[in-house]
Amino acid sequence: MRAMTYRGPFRVRVEExxxxxxxxxxxxxxxxxxxxxxxxxxxxYHGLMPDLRPGHTFGHEFIGVVEEVGPNVxxxxxxxxxxxxxxxxxxxxxxxxxxxxGNCHNTNPAATAIGGIYGYxxxxxxxxxxxxxxxRVPYANFGPEIIPDGISDxxxxxxxxACPTGYHAAAMGDIREGQTVLIFGxxxxxxxxARSAWLMGAGRxxxxxxxxxxxxxxxxxxxxxxxxxxxxxxxxxxxxKITDYLGADVAIDAVGADASGSVLQAxxxxxxxxxxxxxxxxxxxxxxxxxxxxxxxxxxxGPPMNLVPLGSIMNKGLTVRANQCPVKRHLPRLxxxxxxxxxxxxxxxxxxxxxxxxxxGYRVFTSKLDGCIKPVIIPGRAAA
Amino acid sequence: xxxxxxxxEEEKWTRSSxxxxxxxxxxxxxxxxxxxxxxxxDYRQVNGWGADLDPANRPSIPRExxxxxxTVRGDVRDWQTPHQKIYLSVEHPNLTPVxxxxxxxxxxxxxxxxxxxxxxxxxxxxxxxxxxxxxVNILESMVSEAFRGRPDNYIKEKGWAAKVKYAxxxxxxxxxxxxxxxxxxxxVGLVLRTTLAEE
Numbered sequence: 001m002r003a004m005t006y007r008g009p010f011r012v013r014v015e016e017x018x019x020x021x022x023x024x025x026x027x028x029x030x031x032x033x034x035x036x037x038x039x040x041x042x043x044x045y046h047g048l049m050p051d052l053r054p055g056h057t058f059g060h061e062f063i064g065v066v067e068e069v070g071p072n073v074x075x076x077x078x079x080x081x082x083x084x085x086x087x088x089x090x091x092x093x094x095x096x097x098x099x100x101x102g103n104c105h106n107t108n109p110a111a112t113a114i115g116g117i118y119g120y121x122x123x124x125x126x127x128x129x130x131x132x133x134x135x136r137v138p139y140a141n142f143g144p145e146i147i148p149d150g151i152s153d154x155x156x157x158x159x160x161x162a163c164p165t166g167y168h169a170a171a172m173g174d175i176r177e178g179q180t181v182l183i184f185g186x187x188x189x190x191x192x193x194a195r196s197a198w199l200m201g202a203g204r205x206x207x208x209x210x211x212x213x214x215x216x217x218x219x220x221x222x223x224x225x226x227x228x229x230x231x232x233x234x235x236x237x238x239x240x241k242i243t244d245y246l247g248a249d250v251a252i253d254a255v256g257a258d259a260s261g262s263v264l265q266a267x268x269x270x271x272x273x274x275x276x277x278x279x280x281x282x283x284x285x286x287x288x289x290x291x292x293x294x295x296x297x298x299x300x301x302g303p304p305m306n307l308v309p310l311g312s313i314m315n316k317g318l319t320v321r322a323n324q325c326p327v328k329r330h331l332p333r334l335x336x337x338x339x340x341x342x343x344x345x346x347x348x349x350x351x352x353x354x355x356x357x358x359x360x361g362y363r364v365f366t367s368k369l370d371g372c373i374k375p376v377i378i379p380g381r382a383a384a
Numbered sequence: 385x386x387x388x389x390x391x392x393e394e395e396k397w398t399r400s401s402x403x404x405x406x407x408x409x410x411x412x413x414x415x416x417x418x419x420x421x422x423x424x425x426d427y428r429q430v431n432g433w434g435a436d437l438d439p440a441n442r443p444s445i446p447r448e449x450x451x452x453x454x455t456v457r458g459d460v461r462d463w464q465t466p467h468q469k470i471y472l473s474v475e476h477p478n479l480t481p482v483x484x485x486x487x488x489x490x491x492x493x494x495x496x497x498x499x500x501x502x503x504x505x506x507x508x509x510x511x512x513x514x515x516x517x518x519x520v521n522i523l524e525s526m527v528s529e530a531f532r533g534r535p536d537n538y539i540k541e542k543g544w545a546a547k548v549k550y551a552x553x554x555x556x557x558x559x560x561x562x563x564x565x566x567x568x569x570x571x572v573g574l575v576l577r578t579t580l581a582e583e
Contacts, residue, residue: 007522007525007536007541008522008525008526008536010542011536011538011541011542012541012543013536013537013540013541015534023464023465023482023485024462024463024464024481024482025462026462026482027482047518050511050514050515050518051471051497051500051514051517051518052518053486053487053489053493053518053521054487054521054522054525055486055487055525056486056487057486072461072462088482090458090481090482092453092458092459092460093453093456093457093458094451094453094454094455094456094457094458096458097449097451097452097453097458098448098449098450098451098453099444099448099449100448105456105457105480106457106458106460106480106481106482107480107482107483108480108483109470109471109472109473109476109479109480109483110471110472110473110501111473111475111505112473112475112476112505113505116482116484122471122484122486122487123514125483125484126470126483126484126485126486126487127484127486128484128486138482139482168444171436171442171443171444171445172444177434177437178427195432196436198427198430198431198432198433198434199432199433199434199435199436200434200436200437200442201433201434201436201437202427203427204423204427205423212417215419219419219421219422219423220422222422222423223422223423223424223430224422224423225418225419225420225423226417226418226419226420227415227417227418227419228417228418229417230417231415231416231417231418232415232417238415238418242414242418273515303505303511304508304510304511304512326444329443329444330443330444332443333436333441333442333443337432337435340432340435341431341432342431342432342435343432359540359541359542359543359546360543360545360546360549361543361546362543363542363543363544363546363547364543364546364550367546367547369546369547369550369551370550372550
C-alpha cells in the first residue's frame with residue numbers, strides 16, 4: 001500500500017509499505033477514504049516526540065471502509081463506513097471502564113502516561129496511522145463507530161479528533177453562564193473550543209493568536225473576540241485590562257509545544273531541546289486567568305518537562321484540567337450538535353491533497369501558507 | 385439525553401452563582417488587533433448558546449463513570465503475539481494485550497532504545513536517550529534507504545514546491561523579480577567576461 005512515512009524532522013514522503021494484517025482477534029483493517037493532518041502531527045513533524053522512528057506513518061484523524069475484521073469483532077462487517085476516534089482504547093481496563101478512553105492502559109506498552117494513539121510515535125504505542133491507504137484498527141469491537149445518518153464524511157472526519165477535542169477543552173473548563181473564556185491558539189482545536197464555549201453558556205469568548213487569517217476565521221465561526229498578541233507590548237497585562245483586571249474565568253491552552261511568542265522558550269524548547277517544546281501558551285494561560293480560575297491544557301506536550309509558573313498556579317489557587325479527549329464519550333452529543341447546526345465541523349477544511357502530495361500538505365500547514373486551517377488527505381484508491 | 389449522576393465536587397459549581405459577563409472594561413480604545421465585530425451584544429443570541437449549560441447535557445460529567453473494575457488491565461481475553469522487539473515501560477506489570485508493530489528497532493539506535501527502556505517514565509535518561517536514538521536512527525535510515533535505491537530527496541520531502549505554489553502572490557512576484565535580476569546580472573557578467581577575454 002501507499003503510505004506517508006516520517007524521514008526526519010521536517011521531512012515526510014510517501015512510499016510502498018506492506019498492507020496491515022489482523023494481529024489480534026479484535027482487530028479490523030480499514031481502507032482509508034479521508035485523513036487529516038492534525039495540529040498535533042506538527043509536533044511529530046518537528047521531531048519533538050521521543051521514540052519517533054523513521055518509517056513511521058502518522059495520522060490519527062481518519063475515516064474509511066471496513067475491509068476485514070477479526071473473529072471477535074461482531075459489531076462491524078466489511079463494507080461498513082466508519083469513523084475511527086484517535087484513541088486506541090480497549091473499553092474494559094480500569095480507565096476505559098470509567099470513561100477515560102484517552103488513558104487506556106491496554107494499548108500502549110511503551111508508556112503508562114498516555115494511552116495508544118494511531119500514528120503518534122512508539123511512545124504512544126507504535127501504531128501506524130491513517131495517512132495511508134489502509135490501517136490496522138485494534139479493538140475494533142469498541143473504538144470505531146459506523147458513521148450515522150445525517151453526518152457527512154467531512155464532518156465525520158473532523159469528529160475523530162479536532163472537534164471533540166475542542167469541545168472537551170471547553171467541557172473541562174466547567175464553564176458557567178456568563179463566564180469569560182480566553183483561548184490561546186486559533187488552530188482547529190482553538191476554533192472548536194470557542195464554538196463549544198458558547199454552547200456551555202459562556203458570556204464572552206476571546207481567542208488570541210499571531211495569525212490574522214486564523215483570527216478572522218474564528219471571529220466569524222466562533223464567533224469570538226480576537227486579539228493578535230503581536231500588537232501587544234505585554235499580552236498578559238492586556239488580557240487583565242480587558243477583563244476588568246480580574247483575569248479570565250477560564251483559560252484554555254489550545255497550542256501546545258509548538259507555540260510562538262517567547263524567544264527564551266523557543267531557544268530552550270526548539271534549539272536546545274532542554275524542554276518539551278515551547279510552553280509559552282501555557283505560561284500565559286496561567287498568568288492570564290483569574291485567581292481560583294481554571295486552566296485547561298488541551299495542546300499537546302511531549303515528555304519530559306516544560307517551564308511553567310507553578311508558583312502562580314499555587315498562589316492563585318488555580319485548577320488545572322487536562323487530558324487527551326475521550327472521543328467516544330462526546331460523540332453522541334456532538335452528533336446532535338452537528339445535526340442541529342450548532343457545530344459545523346467541515347467548515348474549517350481549507351485544503352485537500354492527494355496522499356502522494358502529502359509533503360506539500362505538511363509544508364502548507366506548518367508554514368501557514370495560503371490561509372490553511374485544516375488540510376485533508378485523500379488516499380489514491382479513495383480518490384479513484 | 386440520559387441524566388448523568390453528579391459527583392459531589394461537580395455539584396458544587398452547578399449550585400453556585402453564575403458569573404458576570406464583563407465587556408471590554410473601561411478601555412474606550414482596545415488595542416490594535418483586538419476585534420469584537422462579529423460577537424452579538426447579547427451573548428444569548430449566539431447560535432446554540434447554552435445548549436450544554438445544564439450539566440446533564442455534558443457527556444464528561446461526572447469526570448469518571450461508575451465502574452466495578454479494580455484491576456489495571458480489566459478482564460483481558462486475548463493477547464497479541466509479539467513477533468518483533470516490543471519495548472515495555474518498566475511501569476507496566478506485563479505486556480499490553482495489543483501493541484503497534486510499526487518500525488521494528490535495529491542497529492545502534494536499537495542499543496540506545498534498549499538502554500532507555502531500562503528507566504522509568506520519570507527519568508530524564510529515558511526520554512533524552514530516546515531522543516538521541518531517534519537522531520541516530522534517522523542517520524541509519526538515510527544510509528540504508530540509499531542502499532535500497534530509495535535515497536532521501538530533501539527538496540521533495542520538505543515540500544518546498546508548496547512554498548512556490550502557495551506563496552503569497554506579492555512575495556512570489558518579488559521572488560521572481562529578484563531571481564530574474566540575479567540571472568540577468570550573471571548573463572551580463574558572462575557577456576562582459578567573454579568580450580574582455582576576446583579583446
